[in-house]
Amino acid sequence: QGCEGDLPVGNDSLKAPAVTIFGYIQPEYDYNFTDAGDNTFKFKRARIGARGLVYKDFSYYFMLEASPFVGSTGDAYLMDAFVSYTKYNWAKVSVGTFKQPFSLDVATPCHSLTTIDRSIVADQLVAPQRDFGLMILGGNNYTKFNYWVAVMNGRGLQVKDDNTKKDVIARATYKLTNYLTVGGSFRYGYPIPNNEEDTRTTYGAEILMQLDKLAIQAEYIYDEGAYFSGASGGCGATPVALGERRDGAYIMASYSVDEKIQPVFKYEFFDPNLDLKDDGSYMERMTIGANYFFNDKVRFQLNYQANIDTVINVDNDALLAQIQIKF
Amino acid sequence: QGCEGDLPVGNDSLKAPAVTIFGYIQPEYDYNFTDAGDNTFKFKRARIGARGLVYKDFSYYFMLEASPFVGSTGDAYLMDAFVSYTKYNWAKVSVGTFKQPFSLDVATPCHSLTTIDRSIVADQLVAPQRDFGLMILGGNNYTKFNYWVAVMNGRGLQVKDDNTKKDVIARATYKLTNYLTVGGSFRYGYPIPNNEEDTRTTYGAEILMQLDKLAIQAEYIYDEGAYFSGASGGCGATPVALGERRDGAYIMASYSVDEKIQPVFKYEFFDPNLDLKDDGSYMERMTIGANYFFNDKVRFQLNYQANIDTVINVDNDALLAQIQIKF
Amino acid sequence: QGCEGDLPVGNDSLKAPAVTIFGYIQPEYDYNFTDAGDNTFKFKRARIGARGLVYKDFSYYFMLEASPFVGSTGDAYLMDAFVSYTKYNWAKVSVGTFKQPFSLDVATPCHSLTTIDRSIVADQLVAPQRDFGLMILGGNNYTKFNYWVAVMNGRGLQVKDDNTKKDVIARATYKLTNYLTVGGSFRYGYPIPNNEEDTRTTYGAEILMQLDKLAIQAEYIYDEGAYFSGASGGCGATPVALGERRDGAYIMASYSVDEKIQPVFKYEFFDPNLDLKDDGSYMERMTIGANYFFNDKVRFQLNYQANIDTVINVDNDALLAQIQIKF
Numbered sequence: 001q002g003c004e005g006d007l008p009v010g011n012d013s014l015k016a017p018a019v020t021i022f023g024y025i026q027p028e029y030d031y032n033f034t035d036a037g038d039n040t041f042k043f044k045r046a047r048i049g050a051r052g053l054v055y056k057d058f059s060y061y062f063m064l065e066a067s068p069f070v071g072s073t074g075d076a077y078l079m080d081a082f083v084s085y086t087k088y089n090w091a092k093v094s095v096g097t098f099k100q101p102f103s104l105d106v107a108t109p110c111h112s113l114t115t116i117d118r119s120i121v122a123d124q125l126v127a128p129q130r131d132f133g134l135m136i137l138g139g140n141n142y143t144k145f146n147y148w149v150a151v152m153n154g155r156g157l158q159v160k161d162d163n164t165k166k167d168v169i170a171r172a173t174y175k176l177t178n179y180l181t182v183g184g185s186f187r188y189g190y191p192i193p194n195n196e197e198d199t200r201t202t203y204g205a206e207i208l209m210q211l212d213k214l215a216i217q218a219e220y221i222y223d224e225g226a227y228f229s230g231a232s233g234g235c236g237a238t239p240v241a242l243g244e245r246r247d248g249a250y251i252m253a254s255y256s257v258d259e260k261i262q263p264v265f266k267y268e269f270f271d272p273n274l275d276l277k278d279d280g281s282y283m284e285r286m287t288i289g290a291n292y293f294f295n296d297k298v299r300f301q302l303n304y305q306a307n308i309d310t311v312i313n314v315d316n317d318a319l320l321a322q323i324q325i326k327f
Numbered sequence: 328q329g330c331e332g333d334l335p336v337g338n339d340s341l342k343a344p345a346v347t348i349f350g351y352i353q354p355e356y357d358y359n360f361t362d363a364g365d366n367t368f369k370f371k372r373a374r375i376g377a378r379g380l381v382y383k384d385f386s387y388y389f390m391l392e393a394s395p396f397v398g399s400t401g402d403a404y405l406m407d408a409f410v411s412y413t414k415y416n417w418a419k420v421s422v423g424t425f426k427q428p429f430s431l432d433v434a435t436p437c438h439s440l441t442t443i444d445r446s447i448v449a450d451q452l453v454a455p456q457r458d459f460g461l462m463i464l465g466g467n468n469y470t471k472f473n474y475w476v477a478v479m480n481g482r483g484l485q486v487k488d489d490n491t492k493k494d495v496i497a498r499a500t501y502k503l504t505n506y507l508t509v510g511g512s513f514r515y516g517y518p519i520p521n522n523e524e525d526t527r528t529t530y531g532a533e534i535l536m537q538l539d540k541l542a543i544q545a546e547y548i549y550d551e552g553a554y555f556s557g558a559s560g561g562c563g564a565t566p567v568a569l570g571e572r573r574d575g576a577y578i579m580a581s582y583s584v585d586e587k588i589q590p591v592f593k594y595e596f597f598d599p600n601l602d603l604k605d606d607g608s609y610m611e612r613m614t615i616g617a618n619y620f621f622n623d624k625v626r627f628q629l630n631y632q633a634n635i636d637t638v639i640n641v642d643n644d645a646l647l648a649q650i651q652i653k654f
Numbered sequence: 655q656g657c658e659g660d661l662p663v664g665n666d667s668l669k670a671p672a673v674t675i676f677g678y679i680q681p682e683y684d685y686n687f688t689d690a691g692d693n694t695f696k697f698k699r700a701r702i703g704a705r706g707l708v709y710k711d712f713s714y715y716f717m718l719e720a721s722p723f724v725g726s727t728g729d730a731y732l733m734d735a736f737v738s739y740t741k742y743n744w745a746k747v748s749v750g751t752f753k754q755p756f757s758l759d760v761a762t763p764c765h766s767l768t769t770i771d772r773s774i775v776a777d778q779l780v781a782p783q784r785d786f787g788l789m790i791l792g793g794n795n796y797t798k799f800n801y802w803v804a805v806m807n808g809r810g811l812q813v814k815d816d817n818t819k820k821d822v823i824a825r826a827t828y829k830l831t832n833y834l835t836v837g838g839s840f841r842y843g844y845p846i847p848n849n850e851e852d853t854r855t856t857y858g859a860e861i862l863m864q865l866d867k868l869a870i871q872a873e874y875i876y877d878e879g880a881y882f883s884g885a886s887g888g889c890g891a892t893p894v895a896l897g898e899r900r901d902g903a904y905i906m907a908s909y910s911v912d913e914k915i916q917p918v919f920k921y922e923f924f925d926p927n928l929d930l931k932d933d934g935s936y937m938e939r940m941t942i943g944a945n946y947f948f949n950d951k952v953r954f955q956l957n958y959q960a961n962i963d964t965v966i967n968v969d970n971d972a973l974l975a976q977i978q979i980k981f
Binding site: 048066298325327 | 708726737751
Binding site: 019021050052054055058060062064071072073075076077078081082083095096097132133134152153157158159160161164 | 354356369373624625
């Protein structure tokens with residue numbers, strides 16, 4: 001009498017294709033130098049899901065975010081969930097909710113980020129980071145070329161679209177050599193509710209160098225046009241007010257000393273309004289940190305975030321410590 | 328130190344009875360001709376759960392609905408969850424939350440509906456479709472007779488009852504021949520908060536014919552008495568205002584051309600107030616559609632819903648496309 | 655394109671370490687003699703989670719509470735989730751969310767409570783019962799001594815800390831003989847938002863006797879100092895207003911007639927304000943009940959709660975019936 005019809009039978013799990021349960025938790029302690037009141041134990045992310053292959057060509061992906069600090073309420077909600085048809089390597093299709101295919105930083109799995117936080121520019125300008133839509137993608141880890149093209153609502157998770165126009169987001173990467181991959185991203189959308197005219201255009205460029213134990217990764221994102229101040233930032237980030245034109249970039253270097261220890265340095269800036277100077281909105285940050293891998297499932301991250309103040313000098317640095325376990 | 332006592336041990340999964348993880352997602356694209364602003368990628372449903380047998384006679388069922396468009400918030404919540412005692416085929420018992428045993432359309436598993444939407448009358452009058460309660464049921468797929476009798480709060484999910492009286496809901500079906508099954512449903516309840524006097528009575532009649540590749544299914548539901556305007560409709564439907572007496576019906580025909588292709592036609596009406604004529608509340612709808620089964624786990628549905636306007640003619644048709652994958 | 659990087663492959667479940675899915679549901683019927691309007695089918699708890707070992711020394715625990723009557727909304731949310739490092743039996747470490755290590759009653763797994771409700775004093779004074787933090791613990795079921803020391807936010811689940819001071823909570827137990835275990839608990843915290851000065855101190859004493867089929871368990875908790883009236887009680891309990899000093903205790907006796915039947919009796923009191931007499935806030939309750947174990951996974955509980963009124967006599971007893979199934 002449940003929704004699913006017949007009652008369970010004992011040998012269900014024998015004939016059913018195997019469902020893979022997966023997830024990870026990221027308990028974290030944040031110490032903010034600015035406001036001493038803001039030091040806390042918390043979760044960065046706490047995810048659990050199921051995925052699997054259905055016959056040869058279809059697959060599913062179903063993931064809940066349970067961290068109380070990511071969504072709009074403190075409860076668990078559906079984050080990524082999609083059906084994929086993967087018969088043709090150069091024209092795979094996915095339908096459902098997933099990350100917008102824009103920027104290497106956004107595309108990096110959330111449990112594989114080299115620093116605890118994504119770059120400010122990715123969190124502020126690639127928003128919504130997740131959305132409803134349909135994507136065509138091609139290539140894989142072994143091909144030089146990879147591409148992603150998506151048509152999406154443009155409004156993010158947990159809501160229906162509020163205008164008739166859909167957004168187009170695309171990204172492509174090319175492996176020039178085994179050590180060097182370059183890529184570009186593009187988005188053209190209609191961010192305003194009940195508005196089919198005001199558009200937003202965003203460009204991104206990325207480079208990834210892997211030189212033995214040293215990895216260097218850099219991105220630049222330029223964004224212009226309409227934006228909706230009621231939209232939320234990526235992954236729980238608080239969105240800042242934007243001008244007509246805005247940009248940002250980061251460069252990050254990490255070095256794998258051995259299998260366990262990986263120091264990392266990141267410099268980044270974000271300018272929410274290219275037409276205003278010295279209004280205090282320009283942000284610069286250096287992150288110094290290290291990753292310690294107990295094994296391939298358990299990682300400890302320690303990051304010092306030095307926010308560089310260009311106008312008024314305030315004590316707003318932060319020290320973040322996170323332990324991650326995957327299953 | 329978790330709630331569950333001892334820490335996990337490695338061979339837990341060996342001795343534990345197998346838990347079956349199951350679920351499905353239904354990514355959908357809706358195009359509404361009425362309000363062009365209302366076309367969107369979304370999920371119809373996104374469910375995940377666990378079920379299994381405990382020794383021979385007990386079973387459990389635990390299912391979360393994660394689609395942001397079904398519950399009262401956009402978050403995941405407990406939909407069906409019940410314990411069953413199934414030792415005696417003619418007196419099985421279930422306790423927990425489950426669908427009210429009323430109407431074939433409501434009883435059809437949500438992943439096996441022939442059209443994307445249930446009938447309007449089932450969504451409007453069999454509300455709450457899910458509820459807390461205790462049910463006694465008998466029969467199975469191989470018996471001619473099946474019955475369900477439930478005592479339920481009458482208020483739906485996520486809330487405690489708000490009056491002392493409980494609702495009684497019952498349904499019975501009888502297989503006259505292999506091709507023809509008839510059934511009836513009944514509900515007697517107290518829908519108003521803090522009110523132990525005003526009652527609601529509902530009757531349903533159903534017929535199901537399966538003639539080789541052709542299936543014809545029809546239902547009529549009549550409902551009278553008190554109703555609570557604050558209650559929600561079935562499965563995310565928006566409830567309309569009801570009069571003292573209301574009814575509705577549908578007839579649906581589908582034809583399985585082969586294993587993959589199944590066209591479907593449905594005609595339905597719903598009259599929210601039998602005592603008012605030409606007030607514009609009467610609804611008629613034709614649904615023309617087709618199901619395409621890629622395999623037994625993946626289905627594509629395309630439905631055109633033609634809403635027939637009897638008073639003023641407005642362009643309020645809709646085209647719905649849904650892909651469903653089960654696991 | 656999900657957050658997790660590569661798409662699923664078929665043999666994932668073969669190489670992955672086994673994830674144990676576990677949980678339980680507790681459908682319940684409450685009949686309140688006070689207010690007849692308050693009788694209802696409901697869930698006490700409905701939990702599902704995943705746990706497992708990662709290599710030898712790390713483990714994870716991830717549990718959602720899906721009962722609509724426990725959290726702040728009716729939706730599913732993350733309850734206990736932690737990473738543990740268990741290499742050293744006398745210095746195991748856990749980070750994440752878990753129950754405060756205070757009181758035997760609180761430490762008892764929620765599916766193993768001898769009565770349906772915890773003691774009033776534990777629900778009222780050990781609040782928040784669950785919290786974010788870091789815990790060091792030592793011992794196990796086979797050692798005479800066990801201890802737990804935690805540093806926690808002191809504010810509970812789903813929120814970040816709102817002051818810079820952390821709470822310290824500790825508990826230790828010692829098995830004097832095979833039949834007799836004694837223990838003590840301590841908490842020192844800063845319960846007020848944006849307040850680093852007002853403190854709260856709590857002491858607990860516990861005793862557990864297991865004499866063949868008879869088990870007797872008793873606790874006393876004394877609590878003084880600041881408290882925050884906006885905080886929530888344990889496990890869905892409604893918090894009452896507290897004075898400067900408050901205490902409470904319970905004694906519970908149960909007798910295992912055989913493997914299936916276990917009658918239980920509990921007497922308890924709770925005084926929310928030791929400095930006020932006869933103001934009607936003092937509570938006394940007797941619980942008479944029985945547990946029936948169909949098997950090791952399925953339990954039926956029937957409890958009669960007689961609330962003893964010392965000032966005005968009101969008819970506020972309750973009869974609770976619960977069926978629990980574990981998986």
